Amino acid sequence: MDTFTERRLKLLRQHLRTLPKQPAVVRSPCDAQASTDTSKVISASEAAQLIPSNAVITVSGFVGSGHPELLVNAVRERFEHCGQPCNLHLFNVAAVGDGKGRGLGKLAVKGLVTRYTFAWSGLSPEFHRLAKEGAITAWNLPLGVMAHLLRDVAARRPGPITKIGLGTFVDPREQGGKLNSPSQADAVEVVTLGGQEYLWYKAPAKIDVALLRGTTADLDGNVGFERESLLTDALNQAMAAHNSGGVVIVQVERLVASGTLPARTVHIPGAIVDKIVMAPAELHRQTITMPGHDASLTGEIRAPASHIQAMQIDERRIIAYRAMLEISKPHTIVNLGIGMPEGVARMVATHGRAQIPHALPAHLTTEAGMFGGFPAGSARFGAAHNADCIVPCATMLDFYNGGGVDIACLGAAEVDQEGNVNVHSFPGRQPGCGGFIDISQAARKVIFAGTFTTGGLKVTVENGNLKIHQEGRSRKFKRRVEEKTFAASSAKGRTILYVTERAVFRLRDGKGIELTEVAPGVDLERDVLAYMPFKPLTAPSIKLMDERCFLP
Structure with missing residues (x-):
């Protein structure tokens, strides 16, 4: 065998060793366990199997951006096939949707989610319907509070103490952010510090699962956001789940070899990422209601101002x-x-x-x-x-x-x-x-x-x-x-x-x-x-x- 052929075979063997191993059998959405493969790269259906019933989960995204659609769809599919996971507490900042069922609204099914804490859900009205019917217990809290609650779970703090919300419907002397009834659990209390009133928003004890999204992951789980229009709260969500002993799963559109992502492009370190799921373009849109990619929203290019119409x-x-x-x-x-x-x-x-x-x-x-x-x-x-x-x-x-x-x-x-x-x-x-x-x-x-x-x-x-x-x-x-x-x-x-x-x-x-x-x-x-x-x-x-x- 000549030297050139030997070199090519050596490079091919090295490449094959970096590829994720595939499971020997195709698993159904109702299998009790995901693949035992030690690789971080798994399928969406395997990822859904990692979510236990009664878990507190958080999903990334903001209005129309950053939504891990493939992962959310897989959770819904597994629930429809076998009723698992169920009784989830969904902890969400700004729900992504199209107002017609696509997006986070896929999880708005009786029995799948029974508790819902959120800041904004205008494009996922399905949750409003469930709350009105009494199928879920819901709390609406300020967006900044929700973002800071995630950070406080990661840091093992009791939750933000702030004047934000005093006198509004989230003040416990008004509605306390409760959407169903005054008898549901309190999410906020009035406290006095230094003679001044504040609101203490209670951090959840843990985040069991974080379903997130980025652009590129290497085989070690490091995730870059180079084609995402927002960073959202993904890093704090990942830290909150990791420090709670939970699972961090990230949907991406590209996979690269270990060590090939420059450190400055990595937003979520692989050390706190458990699993990576590759998504097709249709389920990984930059904006959920719009196909295509606008690089001027990510900082990749600067668009001419002439496209803005009066x-x-x-x-x-x-x-x-x-x-x-x-x-x-x-x-x-x-x-x-x-x-x-x-x-x-x-x-x-x-x-x-x-x-x-x-x-x-x-x-x-x-x-x-x-x-x-x-x-x-x-x-x-x-x-x-x-x-x-x-x-x-x-x-x-x-x-x-x-x-x-x-x-x-x-x-x-x-x-x-x-x-x-x-x-x-x-x-x-x-x-x-x-x-x-x-x-x-x-x-x-x-x-x-x-x-x-x-x-x-x-x-x-x-x-x-x-x-x-x-x-x-x-x-x-x-x-x-x-x-x-x-x-x-x-x-x-x-x-x-x-x-x-x-x-x-x-x-x-x-x-x-x-x-x-x-x-x-x-x-x-x-x-x-x-x-x-x-x-x-x-x-x-x-x-x-x-x-x-x-x-x-």
Whole structure:
């Protein structure tokens, strides 16, 4: 045999030794044990067999990103075949879904999950249905609290002690975050330290299983996130499960040889990863509702700003424009919420240089961990095109809770005469509070953005004047909100604004909301006060909203 052939055979043998061994038999989803193979690489069905009944599990992801879909589907499939695992406690930060059953909602089956602790579940409404039916016991807690609870499980701490949530529905003197009944277990207590009130959120005793997702894994289990748009809470989830004596399973799209991932690209070390599962592209989408890969969301490339289209002149643009004008000085750090506030990012991109050049650059951020760039919307919410920096969710919420945000623009579903806001629970929907409480209680200035009425509202702008052709079926201003996601009592002298397409209000501490601006073309009595069940305070001189909001 010649030298060249011997060298090729040697290289082939070395390569074959690095490949994961395959099980000798094909196992069904109901097999009692997974493969006895010592390799970390296993199938999704084998991974599902590692989840015991009665376990506390956590699943990675944020709104539409970072979801280990293959693993979640495998858990559902095993339950359907043999009723195992069952009675799980799902501990989740921001559930990924499409609103139609895809995503974390696959686990919303009677008997599979019986306890659910979450921050936001707007695209997995199946859990709301189970809670309403009494099939699961559910707790809704602030997003930052949920992220920090995972970190505290990893560190064996009792849970965060914070002012976040005081006066809101998560305060135990209100609902305590309980979705079913007052008799369910308490997740939070009021404590006094140094003469001041805080909320103590109780960390779970353990996390038994973490189902996570990354991009590339080597055979030792080291995981890189180079094609992920967010880091989410994956590292803290892995540490929490590992330090609880649990199992850490990571879904990836690529597998490489041991030692070939540069240390700086590894986000989860192989030392705390038990198993790796390779996923097909269809079940490993960057965004669950969208095929394909956008490299500008991961920092691999920078996309040209020219792809951002200007908003058409309607109620959403008016509100976004007015909110943008609150950015008044350079290097303002801005948080933008999901929904209506997403338009502020587009307005900054398309009109910022012309209308607020004195206030640029502005640093737009999201609670998911993005600094800078152009925040994405819809199912991609949380990620950003051309971001300057991507940090874990828990780290970003540390920054937010400490007052790092200069201006926050958030949505508003209900506003009452005291200035309280509800976004987490209303008839037909119970998406959860998400990061709303963390942000609204700590940002230096808060703008609540939303239409004056909703459900069929039709307006146009003619010659710079707002014309209301049809009112929405539901009124957003109430005498009292159903539940408080923002408590007006937490304002403590901060600037709090309520921006709609036809009027702007300001919170007066301890006195309620005050009408300060109306849109040109609007009749105060007919178009504003007639749709409010209470009479707001009135500024000495009511101004017209900035005319630029109503011009092309």
